Amino acid sequence: MSDSHEHWLKQIDAELDGEMSLAERALLAKHLANCSHCAGARASQLEVRVALARSAGDPHARVVPRPTIRGRALAFWAVMALAAGVAGGWLAHGRWGGPGGSLEDSRAAIVVH
Amino acid sequence: MRRSSSISACGGFAIAALLWAAQGPGTRVTYRVRVVQDGMLELARGSVSGPAGTDLRFALRDDTAEVEALFQIVPEGDTVVVSAEFFTKRRVNRSRRGLGLWEQDSYRRSVRLAWGDTARVHLFGRPRPAVPRDQGLWVQVVLVRGFSGGEGRPAEELEVLDSTMDIVLEAVVRPRRARVVMNLVRGDTVSGPRGFDLVPEAPARRVQMAMAGRTTTLEIGLARPEPARSARDRVLALDADVVCLRIATPEVAQPVGVVCGRLNDVARRLPLPGGDTLVATFAWPAGR
Numbered sequence: 127m128s129d130s131h132e133h134w135l136k137q138i139d140a141e142l143d144g145e146m147s148l149a150e151r152a153l154l155a156k157h158l159a160n161c162s163h164c165a166g167a168r169a170s171q172l173e174v175r176v177a178l179a180r181s182a183g184d185p186h187a188r189v190v191p192r193p194t195i196r197g198r199a200l201a202f203w204a205v206m207a208l209a210a211g212v213a214g215g216w217l218a219h220g221r222w223g224g225p226g227g228s229l230e231d232s233r234a235a236i237v238v239h
Numbered sequence: 240m241r242r243s244s245s246i247s248a249c250g251g252f253a254i255a256a257l258l259w260a261a262q263g264p265g266t267r268v269t270y271r272v273r274v275v276q277d278g279m280l281e282l283a284r285g286s287v288s289g290p291a292g293t294d295l296r297f298a299l300r301d302d303t304a305e306v307e308a309l310f311q312i313v314p315e316g317d318t319v320v321v322s323a324e325f326f327t328k329r330r331v332n333r334s335r336r337g338l339g340l341w342e343q344d345s346y347r348r349s350v351r352l353a354w355g356d357t358a359r360v361h362l363f364g365r366p367r368p369a370v371p372r373d374q375g376l377w378v379q380v381v382l383v384r385g386f387s388g389g390e391g392r393p394a395e396e397l398e399v400l401d402s403t404m405d406i407v408l409e410a411v412v413r414p415r416r417a418r419v420v421m422n423l424v425r426g427d428t429v430s431g432p433r434g435f436d437l438v439p440e441a442p443a444r445r446v447q448m449a450m451a452g453r454t455t456t457l458e459i460g461l462a463r464p465e466p467a468r469s470a471r472d473r474v475l476a477l478d479a480d481v482v483c484l485r486i487a488t489p490e491v492a493q494p495v496g497v498v499c500g501r502l503n504d505v506a507r508r509l510p511l512p513g514g515d516t517l518v519a520t521f522a523w524p525a526g527r
Contacts, residue, residue: 231364231365233327234346235364238351
């Protein structure tokens with residue numbers, strides 16, 4: 127039963143995003159006519175989207191676009207951040223000797239020339 | 240058998256002669272010191288010299304760090320072992336209320352070198368090879384020995400070229416003898432001064448002091464002070480030139496009192512049982 131609801135909730139999402147064909151919308155309408163739970167969920171979704179559209183300054187929006195991050199872009203920026211961190215750490219260690227250094231390194235040393 | 244005993248006797252004489260040459264009263268030790276920053280900026284230079292057994296007390300202070308060290312040497316043939324006790328303080332941060340938070344450390348370093356060699360003491364650790372210009376702050380110490388020419392007093396010389404740092408070079412010599420000058424005082428009457436050359440830990444000697452036609456007999460003896468209570472004072476030998484004069488009277492078995500002081504000609508007072516006050520000053524003995 128719950129799996130069935132999960133399926134229809136995804137269908138509601140897709141409908142509100144404008145991603146469904148006419149046949150699929152007809153099937154969803156038929157289900158909504160008989161399922162008060164899914165009808166309520168659809169109404170809630172619509173209210174949330176109206177609120178988001180208003181806050182975005184477009185109360186007449188047909189759909190609210192979702193923020194999407196593509197996988198490649200995410201990987202690119204992760205690699206860039208990692209490289210910047212490694213380079214910064216390398217330079218800082220060379221300049222200041224790391225965060226505090228070991229106690230023995232900070233102690234006096236006698237070298238004979 | 241006789242041959243081997245004569246060889247061993249010759250060897251013993253040779254070792255004794257070497258020890259005498261290295262540590263005898265005719266030997267004088269000189270520490271030549273330079274304080275250098277970043278390998279080229281000289282902050283201070285000076286020297287400390289004195290009879291064999293003279294140590295060097297070094298201190299460097301600025302707003303963010305303090306380094307104190309006592310350098311001691313032990314001659315071994317043509318080489319010398321330099322040991323140094325370090326006490327350091329470094330400001331690592333500030334508290335929420337704006338006060339400095341300091342990190343304290345103490346440790347010992349030791350190295351063997353030949354007379355005339357240069358020892359470079361990197362005060363805040365060895366320079367890091369990853370940073371070509373990172374020379375840090377170092378102290379160059381050159382040890383030289385020579386004949387004293389009859390001069391037994393320690394000598395210090397320091398020229399500070401950078402006034403932003405407080406740099407101290409001091410000779411640390413434990414006196415083998417001390418000049419003690421004593422007076423008796425009662426009201427406005429003062430006895431004539433009497434001076435004695437005393438050896439620490441030697442048996443007490445009986446002396447007589449005359450004041451206003453009356454003679455007072457005292458037994459006096461010189462002793463080293465009790466070891467300093469703090470490890471820093473003890474290791475840096477801050478009481479090296481302090482002696483204590485023990486006073487006793489022949490009638491009383493227990494000492495009447497003890498007066499301690501540096502060899503700096505400052506008068507110390509000790510009330511005696513009869514109502515007199517003993518005033519004693521301590522000084523380095525005159526050169527012989």
